[in-house]
Every structure is written in structure tokens, then in C-alpha cells.
Amino acid sequence: MARKQTLGYVELEWTCPNCNSRNRGRDKTCANCGAPQPENVKFERAADEKLIATADAKGAALGPDIHCGFCGTRNPADAITCSQCGANLKEGKARAAGQEMAAAAKVTAVTCTNCGAENPSTRTMCEKCGSPLPTAAAPVSFAAPMGGSAAPAAPASSAKPAKKPNWLLIGGITFLLMICCVAGLWAFLAPSSSVQATVTDVYWQTSVPVLAQQEVRYNDKAGNPPGDAYDVSCHTETKSVCEQKTIDQGNGYAKVEEVCHDESTDYCSYTMLEWKTIQTYPLEGYDLFPQYASPTISNGQRLGSPSESFTVTFDSSKGTLTYNPGSADEFSQFAPGSEWTLKLNAFGGIVSVSQ
Numbered sequence: 389m390a391r392k393q394t395l396g397y398v399e400l401e402w403t404c405p406n407c408n409s410r411n412r413g414r415d416k417t418c419a420n421c422g423a424p425q426p427e428n429v430k431f432e433r434a435a436d437e438k439l440i441a442t443a444d445a446k447g448a449a450l451g452p453d454i455h456c457g458f459c460g461t462r463n464p465a466d467a468i469t470c471s472q473c474g475a476n477l478k479e480g481k482a483r484a485a486g487q488e489m490a491a492a493a494k495v496t497a498v499t500c501t502n503c504g505a506e507n508p509s510t511r512t513m514c515e516k517c518g519s520p521l522p523t524a525a526a527p528v529s530f531a532a533p534m535g536g537s538a539a540p541a542a543p544a545s546s547a548k549p550a551k552k553p554n555w556l557l558i559g560g561i562t563f564l565l566m567i568c569c570v571a572g573l574w575a576f577l578a579p580s581s582s583v584q585a586t587v588t589d590v591y592w593q594t595s596v597p598v599l600a601q602q603e604v605r606y607n608d609k610a611g612n613p614p615g616d617a618y619d620v621s622c623h624t625e626t627k628s629v630c631e632q633k634t635i636d637q638g639n640g641y642a643k644v645e646e647v648c649h650d651e652s653t654d655y656c657s658y659t660m661l662e663w664k665t666i667q668t669y670p671l672e673g674y675d676l677f678p679q680y681a682s683p684t685i686s687n688g689q690r691l692g693s694p695s696e697s698f699t700v701t702f703d704s705s706k707g708t709l710t711y712n713p714g715s716a717d718e719f720s721q722f723a724p725g726s727e728w729t730l731k732l733n734a735f736g737g738i739v740s741v742s743q
């Protein structure tokens with residue numbers, strides 16, 4: 389069951405469609421040009437919203453504002469007649485309310501249309517000239533000015549611009565790392581020289597594992613135990629998962645709610661029988677015919693997948709070189725005394741062999 393709790397309210401903002409200034413949610417007319425907020429201009433969340441305790445948010449708890457049916461002016465929910473034209477507000481239209489609101493964009497820079505000064509988007513008035521500020525554009529990464537052009541002394545300002553990561557530096561380092569990776573890979577994979585070589589030695593190694601079932605104990609694993617588990621004991625852990633929602637009240641404020649629900653997870657401890665390697669039987673040889681051990685197994689045991697490795701040793705003008713064929717088929721071609729052309733990488737490792 390979901391549990392809901394009101395944490396308080398935050399004041400919203402709206403942007404004047406007439407002059408593009410941002411206004412406080414409580415303002416029913418634009419502080420810059422005096423135009424009333426039209427019904428279709430939505431409220432938005434402010435970049436620096438502060439939680440107002442429920443007791444201190446009288447207007448916020450009142451309900452959605454009413455737009456006068458005659459002149460369109462926004463009036464508080466408890467007004468009887470329009471503050472602008474005196475018309476009865478029974479004819480008016482309540483603002484939409486109850487929608488969950490998206491978070492404001494992170495604090496960005498807003499350029500004053502009057503004087504050009506950059507202000508953080510938490511401000512609605514220009515720090516420098518006092519003009520109303522427009523809505524922050526979609527967040528763009530801007531390079532911090534390299535000294536000099538910072539805003540003139542404004543010690544009273546409480547807004548401190550967030551420190552921006554230096555994308556140029558990060559990008560440069562990433563680019564250099566990529567270059568190094570590519571160059572390293574190329575040096576490994578690209579043949580840089582070739583050499584004639586003669587097979588001097590061949591060597592193979594095989595290994596056959598014997599498996600037996602053993603008890604493995606699992607403790608407090610989330611989820612259901614497998615069907616063949618035994619000695620099972622389970623318990624349930626419940627934790628509260630909470631989420632904050634900001635709900636438009638239609639009056640310049642939004643209600644901040646915390647909605648919580650319980651999530652339960654089962655944890656089980658159990659024992660399983662699992663096939664484990666108890667012994668391996670290796671064989672080795674210096675010819676082209678790898679063989680596998682065939683150990684006798686007792687009841688409750690079985691053979692696992694065998695593994696093998698092959699090594700070919702060459703003599704060349706660059707000294708002794710070794711190569712590991714990937715399969716027994718490939719290995720069988722390297723008859724001692726046969727001649728091969730080896731392609732080598734920058735480190736002298738063998739990249740490819742051909743006859």
C-alpha cells in the first residue's frame with residue numbers, strides 16, 4: 389500500500405508571453421510589463437525552489453486560482469469577485485491543477501536582454517541592472533570565461549556559479565587515450581615484418597577432469613531457490629521505497645509529496661549438489677598426435693570437458709619463435725623440419741603463419 393505525506397510547498401514561476409520575463413508564482417500580473425498571466429501560460433518549477441512549511445503556505449493550500457470569465461485576470465480560489473473588473477467569479481474558470489511537474493533545468497546562465505550580463509537561472513532580476521530576466525534556454529554547456537570578463541564586483545550576491553567541468557581538457561585526455569589504445573592494438577595486430585622459419589619442436593598437453601557431486605551451501609540469496617535445493621530456510625525483508633512528487637496546485641505553488649511503498653524480497657539459504665572437479669588427468673607429448681587420458685571413474689563421478697594446448701617451436705634468422713595453434717587440426721600441419729613464413733608484429737610476436 390502506498391503511503392502519501394505532504395512535505396510542504398514550493399513557489400513556481402511563470403514566463404510572461406508578452407515580454408518573456410520570469411515572474412514569481414504568486415504574481416498574477418507581470419512584474420515587468422504589467423500584463424496579466426493568461427490562463428494558458430503554465431507554471432514551471434524554479435531552479436532554486438525552497439520548501440515552504442505547510443503552515444506558512446496559506447495561499448498554496450487554497451486550491452487552484454480562478455481566471456475571470458470576463459477579463460481573464462487570475463484571482464485566488466477564495467475570491468468572490470474579480471479584483472480587476474468586479475465580475476462574479478462563478479463565471480470564471482479554475483486553473484488546471486494536480487499534474488506532476490518535471491524538475492527545473494539545472495542552474496544555467498541567463499543572459500540579461502538589457503545589459504548582456506550573465507546571471508544564474510536562479511535569479512529573476514538581473515544582478516547588474518535590475519532588469520527582468522528571460523527564461524533560461526535549454527541547458528547548453530558554456531566555457532567559463534578565462535578571467536577578466538567576470539561580472540563586476542557584486543559582493544552581496546548569494547548565488548555562486550556552479551563549478552563547470554573543463555570539457556575541453558576531459559575531451560583532450562580521452563582523445564589521447566584513444567590514440568594510445570589504437571596505436572597499441574595496431575602494434576600487436578599489424579604485421580611489421582616476415583621471416584622464414586623451420587619447425588624444430590612440437591609439444592601438446594591435454595587434461596581430462598573428473599567431476600563428482602559435492603554439497604554447496606548458499607546463504608541469503610535473493611529470490612526463489614532452485615527446485616532441487618534442500619535444507620532450505622527463507623525469510624522476507626521489507627523495506628520502504630520513497631519517491632518525491634511535485635504537484636501543481638494551479639495557484640503559483642506546487643505541493644511536494646513523498647509517496648512511499650513497501651518492497652519485499654525473499655532471501656533463502658539452501659544446499660545444492662553440484663558437479664565439481666575433484667581431479668585432473670594430464671597427458672603430454674612431443675609429436676603431432678595429441679591423446680587424452682581415459683581415467684576409470686567410480687559411481688557418482690563423471691568426466692568433464694577436456695582441455696588442450698599446442699606449442700610449435702620455430703628456428704629463424706630472428707632466433708627461436710613459438711606459436712600456439714588453436715586446434716588439433718591446425719597443430720597436425722606443423723611437421724618437424726617443415727618450412728613456414730611467419731608474419732611478426734612490432735614486438736616480435738607471431739601474427740600469422742603460412743606455408
Ligand SMILES: [Zn+2]
Pocket residue numbers: 404405406407408409418419420421422423
Ligand atoms: Zn511581461
Ligand SMILES: [Zn+2]
Pocket residue numbers: 456457458459460461470471472473474475
Ligand atoms: Zn475580471
Ligand SMILES: [Zn+2]
Pocket residue numbers: 500501502503504505514515516517518519
Ligand atoms: Zn542586466
